[in-house]
Amino acid sequence: MSVCRPARCLFLRTTSTTLPKPTPPNRNFSTSTPRTARRRRPHYPSIKASDLKILNEAASVQFPTYNPTESSLAAKKYTPAQLAAIKAAETVIDPRDLYTQGQDRSDPWLLPYESDLRNMDPVKDHAPKKSIEDIKGRKEFRRTNRVERDEAIARVTTENMAKFYPDGVPTGEKTSEQHQLWEEAIVASMTQAALDPRTTYWSKDPKVVEALADPEHSALLPDLPRIENRMAKMTRRLSTEEEEDPRQKRLLLYMNWDKQQLKGVRVKTLVVHGVTNQTRMGKIRSMYYLTIAGNGDGLLGVGEGKSVEPEEGRKQSVMAAIRNMRPVPRYENRTTFGDLEKKVGATVVRLYSRPPGFGLRVQHLIFELARAAGLQDLSARTPRSRNKMNVIKATWEALCNQKLPDEISRARGKKLVDVRRVYYGGSVH
Template identity: 70%
Template sequence: MSVCRPIRCLLNPSLPKPPSTPKRTFHASASKAARRRRPHYPSIKAADLKLLNQTAEEKYPKYDTSETTLLSKRYTPAQIAAIKAAESAIDTKDLVTQAQRRSDPWLLPYEDDMSLMDPVTDHAPKLTAKDLPYNHGFREANEVEQTYAISKIATENMAKLYPNGTPEGEMNEQEARRYEEALEIAMTQAALDPRAIYHSKKNEVVNALADPRFSTILPDLPRLENRMAKQTRRIAAQEEEDPRQKRLLQYMDWTKDDVKKIRVKTLVVHGVTNQTRMGKIRSMYYLTIAGNMDGLLGVGEGKSVEPDEGRKQSTMAAIRNMRPIPRYEGRTTYGNLEQKVGATKVQLFSRPPGFGLRTQHLIFEMARAAGLQDLAARTPRSRNKMNVIKATWEALCNQKLPDEIARARGKKLVDVRKVYYGGSIY
């Protein structure tokens, strides 16, 4: 098929296009091109525009002189100018036609006309000594003045908590606990009150210090007391307890903090496939090591269709399978070790202090998790990752200690370094 076009198509673009071949439709509704296009916004007639302007002016009026004076008491001139500029940028007619009332739990309890202070969104600015009526009319209180001020302020706070007077006579357990909490709150507020820290002979200065904006801390933000917020806080505060971890803690008689101190690392991850009569079922296999870096080391395996579930299985199995690893002077193995698993052979060699861990990455991670510091290793034959890890773990766990060899031979073993050098390894 030729793609050439005559030159008149380029020089005369006003020529009519050839009619397209009609396509057969297989549904009853009209095609998209034949449908009537609807506008995004409803059209407003000229007669309704006057009513719309009148509604917008009544619902969102401009600031008058009294409101501007009220705003000047709460906000600075720069903030008032910013408020007016922001409101002038929004057309009140758009608020009537397009605005939508919020119904979510974080709905503000008032229309944001900037004339009210809300503790959630508006924080009072901090005041300094320059805002006092007398800049040089106060000083730091001594111990006697501070004790007197704290007792006085605490009495005022208790009077606010118990306007009818403190309860007298015997109190039940609940009332006594409530009274102790109220007393503790009153004493804490009195200790943080600036009137207890500073002293002045002029009552105006002391009364000015009673302003909470002089306090060292602002009041905490109020919490939403609806059902959804309570449920959210409960879920955030309480971790979802895994039944597998719960059984592990009961089995090992540990706490959650002890489990968090364990060093865990997944070294082998690959997919496996199980052929069944229903077809191939693919799952993930994980091989994880765990150790406390102080003589304990474990290896665990896990397999599951869900990746997180298989990783968690291997982690719990590694922690549960931890065994003690004998370490000479807390840094290396007792002599040279050799272990064979399948076609893999692992050779471990003890080394002097300062030698470090000169091994491949798999044995390096296992030695670090077990707390070994000086070690060399070789894998002369197959280097299958799973077999290397298992052979290293068996070699470290099945070490032959010199004391056991000497006791089997009926000999007595003496460590010269411990006897003559006090166990010093450097």
């Protein structure tokens, strides 16, 4: 037995305490500045004292405090508990933040125009229809004869010309341009008078005739004249009699859609490969297709198709993807509600919600799914297997089966309020 090894071990034990330990080399593998030396940008921009004073004045003007009269009116409408909740919310929310960050609503329930809803807009609001009982007297009318029609056309044409020239018809010599406008106004007035129902019917009670042209009474006036000729009828017949795919026809009946809605769906085939089926007759080769479909506004579907004919398999996958479209919940119509994780087979997909302006920093398959669903800010990781079919299916299941904060709060018996959406209108500045 050799004595060198025990002696060497003893020598190493005695020298280990005296010799310094070698330090690992500290090399920077990136040219970016270390995080400790970086200067972090503030979340909110710095505001000067002068600008702050202007903001305070504007906020006090736009969001004034309640006076005693308004407080008494609010007390008649709300309970004491509701008034206490309103005052508590107003003390927490700074009026300056409302002025700087407040914006118009962007949810699906916003009004189509800005109004306090006190007055009826003659253009955007539909006039309420009145019944026949609102006209007093006898409701009898008949078609006009030639003389009555000419008189009515002259009267209605004069009324229409008064709309073109509210300050009166210009007298004296007219230029060529003024004369052309004059002729166009006459033609337009006479055409509108010929289509007016007041020139077609006559009654002893003038209110009955006026009701025919009143939008609150008449159902004929909003209709426009239609072109009924042989060419238009042939065009309509040819467009309706064009050859239609029976599979697409069944899909439209199943979805209760029309062709225009079907054209707005974005479809893309992501996976294509050949498969072989071993039978007693030999190997039968066919093509497999996996397609996604989405309208870019919260609907997403995944479909599969397989056929010996490539075009037939692709159509099967497209129709299946449209038929399988499901709603995708989106926070502020741009990202997911929190972080998501889904496992399909050996593939794990993790999706992370991101702030506005982050973009879609994901792999190409998840990018196509997010774009078809209408997501704009998202990041993702696939730490395990990256099988294309499993990645697509896992992402689809994760996006469609999100747990919404409202459902979680309702299950816990809590009340959830999104402050940024309720008080700041979804503003992120």
